[in-house]
Amino acid sequence: MLEKLGNAIKSGIDKIAGAIFVDKRTIDSALKDIQRALLEADVNVKLVKEISDKLRHVASDEKIKGIDRKEHVIKILYDELERILGKSHAINFEKNKCQKIMLVGLYGSGKTTTIAKLANYYAKRGFKTAMLGLDVHRPAATDQLEQLAKKNALNYFIDRQEKNPVKIWKKYKKELEKYELVFIDTAGRDALDSELIAEIHELNNVIAPDYSILIMPADIGQAAKKQAEEFNKIGIQGVIITRMDSSAKGGGALTACAETNALVFFITTGEKINDIETFAPKTFVSRLMGLGDLEGLLERVQSVIDEKQEKRLKKSLEEGKLTLLDIYEQLKAMEGMGSMKKILSMVPGFGQAKIPEELLGKQEGKMKKWKHAIDSMTHEEIENPELLEKQPKRIQRISKGSGVSASDIRSLLKQWKIINDFAKGGINPEAGLSEKQMQKLAKKFGKRMKF
Ligand SMILES: Nc1nc2c(ncn2[C@@H]2O[C@H](COP(=O)(O)OP(=O)(O)OP(=O)(O)O)[C@@H](O)[C@H]2O)c(=O)[nH]1
Ligand SMILES: [Mg+2]
Numbered sequence: 001m002l003e004k005l006g007n008a009i010k011s012g013i014d015k016i017a018g019a020i021f022v023d024k025r026t027i028d029s030a031l032k033d034i035q036r037a038l039l040e041a042d043v044n045v046k047l048v049k050e051i052s053d054k055l056r057h058v059a060s061d062e063k064i065k066g067i068d069r070k071e072h073v074i075k076i077l078y079d080e081l082e083r084i085l086g087k088s089h090a091i092n093f094e095k096n097k098c099q100k101i102m103l104v105g106l107y108g109s110g111k112t113t114t115i116a117k118l119a120n121y122y123a124k125r126g127f128k129t130a131m132l133g134l135d136v137h138r139p140a141a142t143d144q145l146e147q148l149a150k151k152n153a154l155n156y157f158i159d160r161q162e163k164n165p166v167k168i169w170k171k172y173k174k175e176l177e178k179y180e181l182v183f184i185d186t187a188g189r190d191a192l193d194s195e196l197i198a199e200i201h202e203l204n205n206v207i208a209p210d211y212s213i214l215i216m217p218a219d220i221g222q223a224a225k226k227q228a229e230e231f232n233k234i235g236i237q238g239v240i241i242t243r244m245d246s247s248a249k250g251g252g253a254l255t256a257c258a259e260t261n262a263l264v265f266f267i268t269t270g271e272k273i274n275d276i277e278t279f280a281p282k283t284f285v286s287r288l289m290g291l292g293d294l295e296g297l298l299e300r301v302q303s304v305i306d307e308k309q310e311k312r313l314k315k316s317l318e319e320g321k322l323t324l325l326d327i328y329e330q331l332k333a334m335e336g337m338g339s340m341k342k343i344l345s346m347v348p349g350f351g352q353a354k355i356p357e358e359l360l361g362k363q364e365g366k367m368k369k370w371k372h373a374i375d376s377m378t379h380e381e382i383e384n385p386e387l388l389e390k391q392p393k394r395i396q397r398i399s400k401g402s403g404v405s406a407s408d409i410r411s412l413l414k415q416w417k418i419i420n421d422f423a424k425g426g427i428n429p430e431a432g433l434s435e436k437q438m439q440k441l442a443k444k445f446g447k448r449m450k451f
Contacts, residue, residue: 005251008037009077016073027059027073034077042221042252043084044259051080078285085281086258089238091211091265093127093181100182100207103240104200104231105215107188110242112141114215114268115183116148117276122181123154130155130179132172134165134203137187145185152273155179165199166206184209192230200234213265214239221252228262238263241279245269254279322420324374324382324412369404370412376401385416 012033016026031052038048058072093099101118103111112135119129131154135141142158149156157172165186176182186203189196204212214231216224218241228239239257244250244267257264264279316322374382376398381387388394388409399406 005037005041008033008040009081012037013074013077016070024056024059027056031055038251040248042249043255044222044252047084047255047259051077051084054080081285082281084255084258085284086254086261086264087281089263089265090278090280091238093122095127095180098177098179098182099211100176100184100209101211101213102184102186102203102207102209103213103215104186104236105188106192106227107190109188109215109217110240110268111135111188111215112144112148112185113271114240114242114266114276115145115185116152116154117268117273118266119149119154119181119183120152120273121276127180128155128178129181129183130157130176132156132169132176132182132184133158134168135185135187136163136165136168141185141187148273166202169203169207192227197234204235211237213237214262216241216253217243218247218250218253218267219243221247221249222256224253225256225260228257228260232260232262236262238265240264240266240268242268245275254284322416324377324385324416369402369408370415372402373398373404373409373412376404385413388413 012030015030015033035048035052038051039045054076055073058076061072103115105111115131119131123129131145131149133142133145133156135145139160142160145156145158148154157168157176159168159171162168162171184203184207187196187199200212203209212235214228214236216227216239220227224239224241228236239262241250241253241257241264247253250267254264254267266276267279268276316326381394381398388398395406395409398404398409
């Protein structure tokens with residue numbers, strides 16, 4: 001379940017990360033992947049729609065500009081997934097105190113296996129643990145518990161002859177007091193019928209467990225909601241979802257629990273004794289997305305952007321046609337004058353040519369303004385800055401929208417033109433800049449320079 005959902009979400013994220021503009025089309029295409037993945041994981045349609053609406057909203061929020069928008073979209077996706085998966089909850093057991101934990105659930109949900117996993121999990125963490133078999137309905141149940149206990153050197157208490165679980169409890173009660181954590185296995189049923197309810201009630205009254213935990217297999221998907229609600233009425237503190245490894249519906253089970261505010265204490269992910277882990281939505285989402293944390297995720301976005309930018313930039317340079325976007329992306333990525341140097345260094349031959357530092361440095365103060373100005377431009381204008389020269393009204397509009405003066409916008413255009421011209425002309429790498437080119441450059445920058 002994890003892998004498939006994770007891959008689909010990653011592919012959605014890559015679409016967003018790799019896009020130049022996060023607009024409606026990009027979001028729709030990425031959302032398609034994400035929606036399909038969530039629905040396949042059996043997540044409630046309503047929740048999927050909620051997530052989609054929120055992402056669309058950010059994508060169309062004019063206040064969030066440019067590349068920042070990608071980060072917003074991904075952060076929201078991350079937060080939303082975490083939200084629908086519920087709150088993390090760890091049980092804090094005490095030392096030097098006997099605590100009883102009763103596991104209940106329908107047939108084959110994984111009670112007995114999980115008991116052994118829990119007894120082993122906490123034994124490894126320094127607790128004195130024991131297992132008590134109260135499943136008197138199936139003779140094989142006691143054997144199963146015994147086998148698991150022997151195989152993993154766990155303490156266990158069973159009685160093959162006794163058919164009354166309350167009597168078994170009373171028989172071992174005193175001895176069990178010596179243990180810090182006593183995990184109690186109970187009988188499964190086909191459904192939460194009156195007989196099962198009566199038995200759980202009776203055991204609850206007699207044993208007074210510190211925790212009653214419902215065991216549900218991931219395959220039941222959204223039906224987990226109904227089951228959690230029903231069992232909740234008879235005093236369940238939380239749930240453990242088993243078989244997360246073998247069902248595609250795990251997402252449904254988890255989100256259904258979140259909806260009913262049922263705490264998910266653990267998930268189990270295989271048949272082996274160690275295949276159990278606490279459930280923390282944050283970590284879970286990170287893992288789904290294949291990342292350690294949100295920062296890691298945003299870094300990944302950045303690196304995808306960088307890679308794509310680099311390719312685009314190379315292509316633009318080869319074709320001799322830089323757009324303002326190339327400049328913008330470098331500005332954004334490097335937040336400073338270094339970026340202009342980087343662009344220049346990619347123009348064939350320019351890297352070796354000695355461009356006076358002050359010539360580049362002069363423009364540093366303008367960088368921020370340029371960035372704002374580009375943010376207020378249309379795609380068309382960014383791709384074809386000539387439009388601004390041909391139709392000066394556009395400059396006025398951008399100036400108004402960005403709060404950047406028309407003269408600063410013109411200086412951006414000038415800068416773009418200079419670089420673009422050089423890109424077009426190409427430079428002989430052996431010779432570096434010719435004197436003529438240097439003079440031309442100097443003239444354009446309007447600076448006195450000595451070569
Ligand atoms: N793949 C996988 N199988 C599991 C997991 N947890 C339990 N199982 C398997 O599910 C089956 C049922 O598990 P049990 O622990 O016997 O379930 P139970 O609730 O005690 O069943 P009854 O006592 O018959 O009601 C067994 O074959 C387990 O090995 C899991 O996390 N992953
Ligand atoms: Mg069992």
